[in-house]
Structures are given as C-alpha cells and as structure tokens.
Amino acid sequence: MGVEIDRRSIWLLLFLRGLRPLFFVVLGLVFWYILSLPVPEGLTPAGRNAIAIFVLCLILWVSHAVPLAITGLFAMVLVPFLGVLDEKETFSLFGNEAVFFILGAFILAGAVMQTGLSNRIALAIMERFGSSPRRLLLSIFLLSASLSFFMSEHAVAAMLFPIVLEIAKGIGLKPGRTNYGKLLFLSLAWGCVIGGVATFLGGARVPLAVGILRESTGMTIDFLSYTVSVFPLVVIMLAVGYTVLTWFFPVDIDDVGRAREVLSRRIKNMGKVSYREYAVGFILLLTVLAWMFLGRTLGLATIALTSVVSLFVLRLVRWKDIEEYVNWGIILMYGGAITLGTALERSGAGLWLANTIIGEWAKSPYVLVGVLSFITLLLTEGMSNAAVIAVLIPIGIGLSEKFSVSPAIVTYSIAVPAGLAFSLPMSTPANAIAVSSNYLRVRDIMKAGVIMSTTAWIVFNLVAILYWPLVGMG
C-alpha cells in the first residue's frame, strides 16, 4: 500500500465525507417513511414492511454503500424484526440448497486452480492452437468461454489474465497502442462473460435465481435443462462476439511466434502432470456428469458437497489452500437475497410490486420476457449480477401468474441476461480485470460492448420465442 494526498479544498473534502452519513440519514428517513405509509389496497402490513426492506436493500446493493454481504445480513435482521417472517423461518432460509451448491462450486474450482490443472489446460490449448494471430485470439476467446462452463467466470478471468499479459508483452505490444492488445484482453473478458452463462457453474447467479424460485414456488430448474436452454444463445453470442471484436479492432500484427515461446516456456516450467491434477480432473468430470444426469434426483448441492468431501478424503487439497478461493461474502449475500425474495413472495409484496411497476403496461408474455430481459441487461451493467437477481426475480415471479407464464421462464429471463454484461468495467470482474491491463481503455470496451449488449438482448428473445418451445419450454 502507498499513500496519496488529496489536495482538493478541505471544505470540499469535508462535504464529501459528510455525504456518507447524510446518505444513511436520508436512507433511514425513506425507510421510515415507507413503513409509516398507510397500507395500500391489496397489500398486507407485512407486505408493506417487506417492500420497505426491499427498497432499502435495493439502494444499498446499487450504491455499494456497504458490502453486498452486509446488506444481505441486514435483510436477514430486518425481515423477522419487522414481522414479515418469523425468526426461525428466516434463518432456516440460509440453509437453502443454492447456498451450499455455491459453496461446493467454490471449493471445486479452488481445487482445480490450486493444483494447477486449469492453468495447464489453458496453456496447452493456447500453445496447440495459437499458431497465427487470429487463431491465438480465437483460442483465448473459446478457452475463456469453455473454462467458464466449469468454473466461475471471475476465477477464469483472474487465472488467464497473467498468461495473456505475458503473451502481450512477449509479442512486444505497447499498452493502448495496438488493436491486437485490445483484442487479447477483450476476448478474455467477453469469452468469460459469454461462457459464464452456459451452465450453473459460470457464476453464482443461476443457483441464486433457482434458489429463490424454489423457495417461492417449489419449482426448480435442473443443470442439464438449463444448459440445453441457453446453449444456442451461447453459441450465437460467441460467433457474434468474435465478429464484433475483429470488426471493431482489426488484427494489426502478422506474427505471434514470441507468444508461442512464452507459452512453451511456461508449460515446460510446470513439469509433468501430477497425480493430484489427474485425480482432481477426474473428480470434476464425474461431478459435472452427476450434475447433468443425477442432479434432479440427488440435488445439485448434495453432488457438489460429495465431491468436496472426496477431495479431502483423498488428500488432494488442504483446507488452508482452499479457504482463499471461497468467497464467503457471496455466500452471505445469497443467504440474505434468498430470505428477501421469500419474504416478498410470502407476504404478497412481490406480486403487488410487479403489478404496480410492470404489470400495467406489459400486455403479453412476450412483452414480459422482453421487458424483464431488457431491464436486467440494463441493470447488470451498473449493478452486481447477484444483486440484480435478488431484486428482479421476486418481482418477475410475482408477474408470472398474471400472464400465465411459468415462473421458470421468468427466472431464465432474468438469470441469463444478468450474466451478459459487456459494456462497463464495473459490470463484472472479468471486464474490470481486462481494463486493468492498460491495453484496453474504458471507451474501447464501451463502444463495442453496446453492440454486444443489444445483440444479446435480441438473440436472447429470439431464442426464447423460437427455440424454447422446441425443448418443451413456453
């Protein structure tokens, strides 16, 4: 850590420091105001209180005034305190399957990274297929996407970043001056974003959405059905992504020989494949197959935790090595988000809100899916993906009955677009990591990202209208 001295006027600094307490005072007043409003027709006092908590959490999640996890915990405090749900029920929601599925996924991904298996696969693929500038680019793009099928997209971006940076330096690219430098890091970021929506494992969004769906309606979505439903979207977006990238930033180098030298050196330094890598790879493969074919019977969390236990029984990993890969903040946030979603649903506030906000002007199921996916794409550019899910799913589920749409469709309409953030560095860690390389400026990612986001919305709705009925959805 270093220090920086803020040389702006002391009065301005005092004012800015004062904004935070002022923000919380205003937030408290807004909260108190909603609680003191007369109960509208069609809503219970518990529903009004649930809406007050929802507004409070929405503002805290959007503003990041406190960490996401703390807002989640705050929701768990307020829900029983204001009598929306009783205390026992509130805290039992933290034991939702989605929370434990995420925990298991974090540990499995941690094991894959800790043993060096993911790194080895990445290096091998890039070295094998990256013989020309275009092929190297495509291999980074597809590799980021395919690894994000099995691991959190954030983890993939963080893992591949140093490799791509070394390739860029190895080729002799100057930060901010070459298209190819931009292409390398954008393909890393967008590959992760697109691949991240393909399965339950690309991020914690989908398990959260499914968790709220299950608590609210008793319905669920299994691993294989989800992947089958979104696969065309992923394939089309990968094709569009590569086209947009090379159209916006034409390849401006001819040779990547030095990049291959970098990759070869790294692979050589890794030595031969170890027993731990083989064993972890085998367990991961078995786990994914079990999720696909036994998920509905055994439950996703049960499978994930069984794999985790086997990792430790076989002494493939140690707890202290894995601990750093477990994002406890996300787990806490999920507990709070599921509680809040359930509170909105059980109190009837979700339905009331949905009717009030969207129900008046969304006149058909298609418009509903279009509107929800549009709002989600918009919000996910500026908000945490998980926060978008926590905010929109309870509203969406509330609306599903009115339009005779399955709550699962509504869940897809929010959970999938919530992962498709292409335009801003703050949208998702993958974009932020790419911009941090200095090879890419914010305006580069923005101008191409807008095209991608628009395309993603159109493609998603076309898949929903044309493809989903073919696989029994709709």
Add this chain to the structure above:
Amino acid sequence: MRRPVNSRVQGKYLHNPGSLKIDLMLRGIRIDGSVSEGEDIEGLGIDLILPRNIIANVPCKEEFTKDSPYVLKKKGKGYVITDGIDEVDVRVVPKPEFYRKKTSTGVPFSKIGIVHGSYTVITPSPRCEFFHSNIECRYCAGNFDVNSTDRVYSVDEVLETVEAVMKEGSSRIIYLSIGFTKGDDGGIEFLTGYIREIKKHFNCLVAVEALPPKHNRWIDETYAVGADSVLYNLEIFDSELFEMICPGRASLIGRDRYLEALRYAAGIFPSGTVASHLIVGLEPPGSTCMGIDFLTDIGVVPILPIYRPSPSRALRIEPLTAEIIIPVYRHLYNAVRKKNINMNWVRDISVVTTPIESGYLVEDKGGFKGIMESFYKSKIGLKTAWGLSTIRRKLRVRDVEEK
C-alpha cells in the same frame, strides 16, 4: 584581557522584546554574582522569558559574552536584565526535571531530548553522512556528533523521553531531526517508526527536520505517517555561497531540489507548517531577504537563526550586528504576513527569532492579535491545533494500492 563593554546599544533594544531577543542572541549575557549558577543554567546558554512571554536561549558562557552590555541580575525573588541604563523583568526558565532522569536502558533523557521553548528536539541518530565524506556544512556545530560511535536511540527510548516531556508539560511539540543519510527518502524511512509511535501514544504535534527526499512520494509519506510540520533547511539562499558552505547539500541534493521539495511540501502540509532555515550572517542580508521572498512566495515559512562562529569549526565569518539584522527580521514579518501564511505554528522557539516574534519589530501587537497569540500558546490552543491537524490528515490521506 577584557574588552570594554559596548555602550552604543545601551537603552536601544531593551524595551522591545523582539529586538532584545535578537541582540541577546548576538551578544549573549553576563551573569551577575547574585544569580546562583548551576541550577538554572544548562549547557552554554540560559533560557529566559522576556517581556511578552518571548522565550530566548541566550549565550552566557562563551568568550564573546564577556563583552555583552547585558547583565542578568537577581532582583527580589525575580530576575532582571539590565543594559547599564535601564532594566526589564525577565524569568529564568527552570531546567526541566526530566533532565535528571534516565531511560530504562540507562541513557539520560537530557542526551535524547533537549527543550527549546515549546519544542523538544530529539535526534534519534547522531549520524550525518556528510561528515564521513568531508562535505559537511562548514558552520555545523549542531546536533550531530561527528565522533559518535553511531549509537542510535531506539523507538522505546525515544518514547520514554517523550513520555517524560509530556508528563512534565515541558513542551507539546516534538521536533525530530535527522542528518544526511544515503538513500532517496531523506531520512524519513528511518524516522517513520518514531513518528508513528509518538503519534500513537501521545496527543502531541510532531515536527520533522529532514533532508529533501529525491521523490515527492516521501513527502506524502511524511505527512501521512503523522508529521504535522516539516523543515528542509536550505540555510543559504545564494547559490554560490550555498555550494561553498554546504558542499554536501549542494552536491548530493542540490539547491533546486530543496526549493522543489519545499514547494511540493507547502502544497501538502497546512499553511505555515513547512519551514526552512536561512542562517542570517552566512550571506549578505540582501540575499537573505531574496530568500525570504522566494520562500514565502511558495508558501514556506523562513526561519532565521543567527550565525555565530563555532570554536570547533574552521569557518570564520564576522557576525552581523543587530542594526543590520533587525531590518531583515522586519522584512521577514512583512513578507510572511503579506503572503497570508499562518505564523502560529512556528513560534516559541528559544534558539531563533520566529516570524511572529519579529512582529514586535514592526508593530505593537496588543488587542485581538495578542489575544489570538495567547490562545495559540495556551494548552487548549495546542489541543485545538492537534485536533485540527489530525482531522485534516484523516481527510487528506488516502491509502492506495501500489501499482
């Protein structure tokens, strides 16, 4: 053989505390037999509180003091200074009690901390690398012991000293100084541990006298770690004399870097807390005045110590007289006031005449100004200064990830 006492100054400076302090520091004082020596006289000088509570460290044991027109006498229970014609009441500052005590490691506190008015000067390391390369400042007879065996006082020893100072209430400002060290930090890396621990344990202000670091980030670090005031002492403004008299500073740091670092620091630290010494008497008064103008233009407070030849140094320049020096101090006061630089930080230093004390050479500072000065000197004033300084630091300093 005793020379006759110079009678030309008699009655001229006695009744203005500003000019009296300057003249006393130039000529020293003789101690009348009515004053018992030993109890109140520590080292070569005696600390006196002149009218208007101006504190002065007055030479009294050097050879030149035998020619002084000033005599300190006992009068009743108090003391007076007389110039042979008239007299003014003064007080003798008692020797701090903690001077008699030692640290838990057996080092006398008086070796670690020396009280100079409202400041206690602590020099944790006696080393100055200039001496080891024979490029030391030619006038230097300061805190740095050239024959030192490199005994560095530990943070704990310094903390014990500060605790003793604070308990006795001798002063509320700790002045840490360091000589030249190799490296690009100007000595701040070494002092950081001391500053941080002092700030952690005591509610006091910390001033740091160091060498300008090579990179400005060390100046940021100096402020961030807790220094309330910083001094990079240029000593001589004239570039040729600077090179001749301060060869180490000129060759290893450079005059331009001094000025650049001072300018940068003045933008970081609060008004009136960045200072630089210009020694009066080592260069022509006009050059000192140019230095005053330059420093005040960039927001730095010039502090003007008076040069006296040291018996242990080869450099011999005849000291200037009060008639020549007093206009320089008037210029100092006017320049600092014109640039609206806060004068209240640099005050009550017994060994130099501060800008605020120079004000007595220009105007009578009664009324509101007098009240404000009394406030700044009071305990509550110091606590206020400490509180404001702490808040300001909290607002300005941000931790950032290193790239």
